[in-house]
Amino acid sequence: MMGARHSCRFGVARAKRLRMRSDVRTVKRRERRAPGRHHENISALRGPDWMRFTAASLMKIPTLSTTGNLLLIMATLLGTQLFAKLDAAETGLETAMRQHMTSLMELVATNRALALQQTLAGLEKTPTKQLWGVDLAMIFGHDRRVAQPLRGGERVKRFTECREYLQRGLALAETALKAHPGDQSLTYQMGELKSALALASLEAGETATVKNLARAQLAANIDPKDWNYGNVIHNANAQLGRAALRDGDKAAAAEFLLKAGATPGSPQLNSFGPDFTLARELLEAGDSKTVLAYFDLVQKFWVDAARKQGGALSERLANEHATRLDQWRAEIRAGRKPKNF
Numbered sequence: 001m002m003g004a005r006h007s008c009r010f011g012v013a014r015a016k017r018l019r020m021r022s023d024v025r026t027v028k029r030r031e032r033r034a035p036g037r038h039h040e041n042i043s044a045l046r047g048p049d050w051m052r053f054t055a056a057s058l059m060k061i062p063t064l065s066t067t068g069n070l071l072l073i074m075a076t077l078l079g080t081q082l083f084a085k086l087d088a089a090e091t092g093l094e095t096a097m098r099q100h101m102t103s104l105m106e107l108v109a110t111n112r113a114l115a116l117q118q119t120l121a122g123l124e125k126t127p128t129k130q131l132w133g134v135d136l137a138m139i140f141g142h143d144r145r146v147a148q149p150l151r152g153g154e155r156v157k158r159f160t161e162c163r164e165y166l167q168r169g170l171a172l173a174e175t176a177l178k179a180h181p182g183d184q185s186l187t188y189q190m191g192e193l194k195s196a197l198a199l200a201s202l203e204a205g206e207t208a209t210v211k212n213l214a215r216a217q218l219a220a221n222i223d224p225k226d227w228n229y230g231n232v233i234h235n236a237n238a239q240l241g242r243a244a245l246r247d248g249d250k251a252a253a254a255e256f257l258l259k260a261g262a263t264p265g266s267p268q269l270n271s272f273g274p275d276f277t278l279a280r281e282l283l284e285a286g287d288s289k290t291v292l293a294y295f296d297l298v299q300k301f302w303v304d305a306a307r308k309q310g311g312a313l314s315e316r317l318a319n320e321h322a323t324r325l326d327q328w329r330a331e332i333r334a335g336r337k338p339k340n341f
């Protein structure tokens with residue numbers, strides 16, 4: 001889909017870093033226009049949507065080797081210390097990748113059915129030549145934003161439809177992995193699809209599916225040296241907590257929030273922070289004590305570990321994150337719902 005073929009994984013990895021630097025330049029420009037809102041801008045680049053955008057933008061290279069894919073996934077999460085060292089030039093490869101993402105989102109907006117058809121067909125017929133699973137997760141991100149304002153049966157119906165195509169995509173990815181055992185790109189795509197399926201299932205009221213997916217991810221997460229290890233600990237436990245809260249078990253939800261916060265962190269979590277959705281939902285349910293304890297755990301990787309990276313940018317971000325957590329603590333203790341939380 002990209003046209004040109006690139007065999008040098010280090011050249012592609014460099015392009016990946018340029019994509020990251022471009023994101024950071026956007027944050028800096030917004031910060032100059034709106035001082036004091038840096039946290040909100042960073043939040044816009046955090047979490048699954050940010051991962052899908054950056055990874056998909058720079059990993060859709062035909063015939064890219066498994067090692068190259070793994071290097072690119074790792075490059076996505078290298079952290080803020082790298083940003084100051086990146087070259088400012090925009091390569092032709094980066095431009096092509098931007099064009100791919102733009103084309104995908106335009107197709108989703110104008111002919112979503114065709115976008116789904118092409119993505120699922122690609123995952124079935126040429127699963128190792130492009131990150132079709134990431135594309136499918138991005139289509140779900142679009143559908144999720146459209147469905148969020150809906151209420152009642154219509155909302156459940158929309159997310160149930162999302163579950164159907166995500167389940168199909170996951171089944172195709174599993175079949176492809178059996179044919180290509182050990183393929184890191186397919187393994188990564190399956191992780192993205194499982195996370196998307198868990199979110200869709202949660203909104204569709206299928207909490208049993210959420211729990212099964214999250215528990216399976218935790219059971220398979222056995223290598224502390226894996227770049228995604230800390231992400232899985234946080235995100236899977238947060239999913240279990242949200243499912244428990246939907247089932248009316250606030251005590252279990254609180255326990256899972258603390259387990260999520262006990263993650264050792266990751267380059268992504270250390271730099272961009274976690275998804276605070278479960279914390280917000282527990283706070284709305286009246287459990288401020290657990291949320292405050294969670295903030296203390298988050299500080300260990302979002303502030304302390306980030307500061308240890310060294311460099312002016314890492315120090316600045318760590319200080320801003322610490323200030324933000326302190327503000328949230330003060331507002332919660334005063335009985336108010338924190339802003340920008």
